[in-house]
Amino acid sequence: MNNLFGYKKRNTWLNHTTGTSKLVGFLLLTTMGMISYDTRFLFALGLFAVILMQTAQIKYREYAVMLKLVLIFAVINLVMIAVLAPQYGTQLYGTRHVVFGSGYWSITQEQLFYEFNLLLKYLFSLPLAIILLFTTNPSEFSAGLNKIGVPYKIAYAFSITLRYIPDVQSDYHTINLAQQARGYEISKKASLKNRAKGAVQIILPLVFTSLDRIETISQAMELRRFGRQKQRSWYQEQSFSIRDVCMFIGSLIIVGIGVALLIHNGGRLYNPFK
């Protein structure tokens, strides 16, 4: 059931850290990485995350598909920028060092540097996300969200989502097979029109079973008096230990470094061309 996010029980310190502190650490670090355009900072953060990932004993084949998707996504985006805005780097950094070519299509060092930064930005958070997803029991997320201040009803909705994704997925597969048995084809072999028709034939039953499900579950929850109190407790809640404190302090130190670099650079960009 928890296979979707690649969560497995592993005996590492990252697994024993609570979901709350991993979530906070992830949010702090990715937000800082999102704001900062400092190459050194992003590179160091990415490297640090890869090392952390090693200590969590996550194997390459577990995240290979994810990595490939991110790389494809990154390459498409970088090529698009290179084609659509080849002088954007010059505009950002304010200088112009031509490597070769001339005019609008010339390739400048600034552009290459900007695109390298962008690549780092696409990639640095992947190991962090992999750690978060692969070492945290999905049920801990909602407890964690509630602990950092998200109202418990929203946290609970999130927990219902995680709980029902596998169910909806299996509904989808069942409906898909049933409709294929009736002769609707949605694989690449069929023509566009037939695929669209086939997709509709799958969506309609899926939508109606899901709407029924909303009724059933909300009635069951109402019977159990959900939402009567201002707070609730969580089955997967864990108490804080020294590891969690270390994780908080560690993330705060990294954010501190990021902020210091922002001030030092006088903005979000790190400009080696000045």
Added chain:
Amino acid sequence: MNNRKKSNGFSVRSVVATGIGAAVFFVLMKFISIPTGISNTNINVAEGWLALIAGLFGPVVGLLVGFIGHTLNDAVTYGSPWWSWVIADALFGFLLGLSRRFLLLEYGDLTAKKLIQFNIWQVVVNIFVWVVVAPVGDILIYKEAAQKVFLQGAVTAVVNIVSVAVIGSLLLVAYVKSRPKKSSLRSE
């Protein structure tokens, strides 16, 4: 439906609708896409579902379904959520949810006028969200090149307009057909 007294704001039904809505959104986003023939642009069935759920349960549920569904999909596919687009999708759900006021789907009466109103509204919302909010977010948050993000935004807007117009309207009609009419029972 809402004859009971609501306990602090968010009803149980809305909580469940958000949870299940986001789960279905996620599954649709991940598994069903109808290619348009142009590479990398698929008709996104999930946005049609978002339109139905927002039209049924209102803006807050729409917002949360867009937010949770998109965040999860990004996290599982790309490693981390692309916040500017997550925010755009959440806003999309919220604005579409405003259409609940005039759609009144529960009573099983969907006139052609309502359907046209809904489609005009979704076109406005789609253009605002994907051509303005998402690209501006990309530029402010990620310092992406304007030319690229506006092109991406425009393509997404067109694709989503088609998706909601076809799949969203279809789901609305199918839903209303499945509901009993308001005046189907009379006291004698």
